[in-house]
Amino acid sequence: MSVELLRQIAVYALTGAGLVFFLAGTLGVVRFPDTFSRLHALTKADNLGLGFLTLGLAVNAERWADVAKLALIWALVLLAAGTVAQLVARSALVRGER
Amino acid sequence: MAVFDLLLCALILLVAVAAIVGKGLFRAVVFFVIYGVLLSLAWVRLDAPDVALAEVAIGAGLTGVLLLGAVGRLARSDADEPAEPIDWPVAVAASVVAALLVGAAIKITPGTGLEPEVRAVLTRTGVENPVTAILMNLRAWDTLLESMVLITAVIGLWPLAQGGDWMEPAGPAHHAQPGGVLSGFGRLLPPVALLVGVYLLWAGASQPGGAFQGGTVLAAAGVLCVMAGVVRAPGMAAPAWRLALVAGPAVFAAFGVAGLAWGGFLTFPEAWAKGAILTIEMALTLSIAVVLALLVLGPPQAGEAR
Incomplete structure (x- = not known):
């Protein structure tokens, strides 16, 4: 098996895994009953789905600088998603949701 | 695809x-x-x-x-x-x-549209990104007027301030919990956003980017700082902020007038074009960031929040 083939397999497997998490997260947002469990589904999709997607893209990246940029994007989205989830959850708590 | x-x-x-x-x-x-x-x-x-x-x-x-x-x-x-x-x-x-x-x-x-024409003069515009060449040199008039329109948007906000609030910080009062998630995020992200904003401005000369994109990122960082309680929102009409508001269009217009010496308003001589465009873009980024941040914060509502 050539290195190129292995690389392509890795790209498809990783981005595929990312898409599965996004799909699961979306289903959770649509189907889960209350704000908190919906948030749980949403942040899982962001963390793991985007993580696998960026990993897959990083395998295909041509320069290390591109890998660093992808990692930065993932880290920033992670931070933003976590912060927003906390804020949404708090405002839901304040409004009396359980 | x-x-x-x-x-x-x-x-x-x-x-x-x-x-x-x-x-x-x-x-x-x-x-x-x-x-x-x-x-x-x-x-x-x-x-x-x-x-x-x-x-x-x-x-x-x-x-x-x-x-x-x-x-x-x-x-x-x-x-x-x-x-x-x-x-x-x-x-x-x-x-x-x-x-x-x-x-x-x-x-x-x-077809190719105007691409051949733009490519033909690109080396004389001072920048390598054809989009920036059009925005900042070939059609500088439009960009100058656009940047002035933004100022009028902020002035349009001024009458919405209630009388007693005029000197108060822009926007509603924010109550982020000290040591909470938002105030932590508000300290972590702005340095990165500052870097990204300045990078976008700099990259505009040769790649996608420029004053508008960079200014938007800087404005977002500023608004986040205010919401997280890291800094106090500026007074909507404080003198220093008014200066920042008009810096971009003012520098732009000044360079435009200087161009009269070379044959026309907003004409940049080849040797000076890059420096001129970069200076204008830096001032524009500042003004755009201030305009957008003030628009998002809105008129002061000190009375309302209490």
């Missing part, structure tokens, strides 16, 4: 319809933001990353935030959400305009 493009077009149309006919203002705004993000994907597919950046930052991000703020204010002023039936004259007029636009778009023959 043709399947992807068709799917994208169908999604854009669906989301646009959902934004117009859906129930509730909040839902409409959410669909509008999704519409902007999808539209920027379409621009990427059309090989126009500059437009995509502007669309996602300003069309979806900034306009979305402004609309969300408006929805919030409407909810507080307990105005009823309009549940009007379809306004038929408006619907017909909009449909006719849309049909004419579609007709015009179909008639466009695929």
Whole structure:
């Protein structure tokens, strides 16, 4: 098996895994009953789905600088998603949701 | 990729319809933001990353935030959400305009447009990115006027300030918990955003980017700082901030007038073009960041929050 083939397999497997998490997260947002469990589904999709997607893209990246940029994007989205989830959850708590 | 493009077009149309006919203002705004993000994907597919950046930052991000703020204010002023039936004259007029636009778009023959002309003079414009060359040199007039329009938007906010609030910080009072998640995020992100904003400005000379994109990122960082309680919002009309507000258009116009010595308003001589454009863009980035941040923060509402 050539290195190129292995690389392509890795790209498809990783981005595929990312898409599965996004799909699961979306289903959770649509189907889960209350704000908190919906948030749980949403942040899982962001963390793991985007993580696998960026990993897959990083395998295909041509320069290390591109890998660093992808990692930065993932880290920033992670931070933003976590912060927003906390804020949404708090405002839901304040409004009396359980 | 043709399947992807068709799917994208169908999604854009669906989301646009959902934004117009859906129930509730909040839902409409959410669909509008999704519409902007999808539209920027379409621009990427059309090989126009500059437009995509502007669309996602300003069309979806900034306009979305402004609309969300408006929805919030409407909810507080307990105005009823309009549940009007379809306004038929408006619907017909909009449909006719849309049909004419579609007709015009179909008639466009695929070609290179003005690209050969721009490429031919690109080396004399002082920048390598053809989009920046058009915005800052070949059609500098339009950009100068655009930057002035932004100032009038902020001045349009001023009358909304209640009398006693005039000298108060812009926007509503923010109450982030000290040591909470938001105040931590508000300390962590701005340094990164500062770097990204300045990078976008610098990259504009040779790659997609520029004053508008960089300014939007800086404005977002500023608003986040205010919301997280890291800094106090500036007074809406404080002298230093007014100076920052007009710096971009003022520097731009000054260079324009200096161009008279070389044969015309806004004419940049080849040797000085790069320096001139970079200086103007730096001042413009500052002004755009201040304009957008003040627009998002809104008029001072010190009295209302208490």
